[in-house]
Amino acid sequence: MEKRTRRAFISSLFSLAICGMSSALSSLYAGFRERRALKPSLEKGAAKIDQISKPSYLELHKNGELRKRGEELWNVMKSCRLCPRECGANRIEGEEGFCQASSQLEISSYHPHFGEEKSLVGKGGSGTIFFTNCGLRCVFCINWEISQEGQGEPRKIEDLARMMLELQKKGCHNINFVTPTHYSAHIVRAVDMAAQKGLRLPLVYNTCGWERPEILKILDGIVDIYLPDFKYSDGKMAQKYSSGADTYPEITQAALLEMHRQVGVAKPAGDGLMYRGLMIRHLVMPGGVSGAKGVIEWIARNLPKHTYLNIMSQYIPMYKAFQYPEISRKITRKEYDEAVKTAKEAGLTNLDIQGPWFLF
């Protein structure tokens, strides 16, 4: 009896252990399944977007606001003031502005891009669309064939909408409009069409930063991620190297404040991808031409300290840069390190800093 009792006791302990293990295993499995269900798919960019951050243009599409904003921007082209040149070309009647764009949309290429910031690229790439022409026209432009020599093809707005859907289907995590300013009216109209057909990806406005705040206000609620350059802190430099754009610093500062008001600080989601926010780029130029110190200190004084700032070291002389001896070289390690030091001393905490392998 005693033996039976001991055996029964041991056997019940064993059963309890098995039960415990199996219940622990099943709750572990349930937890795993739950986490898997919540984890957004990196392979299919659009698949889980709605769970994380639904792009706000979808609502504007549903209530007809997107169509109205497209019309509003279109009308600006009658005497064009889409960019700070405000050159007044009647693009609707076929005139070309300072940027060399008429109302005919021109696109150079579109594809998943893996060279952008990590949080935009993920595994599926950033769905970049490169627009032909540009209103800033820098002498050192790396994409000068596209921005200044007209490389690209005439396209319909429907084509642009189709490109976005194609990029989404390919698994890109966002639609990245490169040099969009002079075609903002076309873009908004195309987004309206693409949203109707199932576009769900966040929209990235990848710009030179020289944007009229009045035009940005029309894009409020449409753009999810602003990706502007802040190229110069000194208007004289902008005048010299960017076709007389001496208003660059003040206008860009006002634009950055407006962008920040709309989308706030950029913070990646749990899956490491960016869905919303302001991401600023500064390209350090040789000989202090870009005024890195002024740019960085302005950001630190006027925007939250955790504002995303990519300090870029990859300047290489291109296009007409060789006509200017002071910018016809790469930057030195010392020039780059000084910019980074300035940013740290200014208290900026969300820095994207490139390694020395980018230099020389």
Ligand code: SF4
């Ligand atoms: S977008 Fe082009 S046409 Fe319009 S104001 Fe700027 S330079 Fe002129």
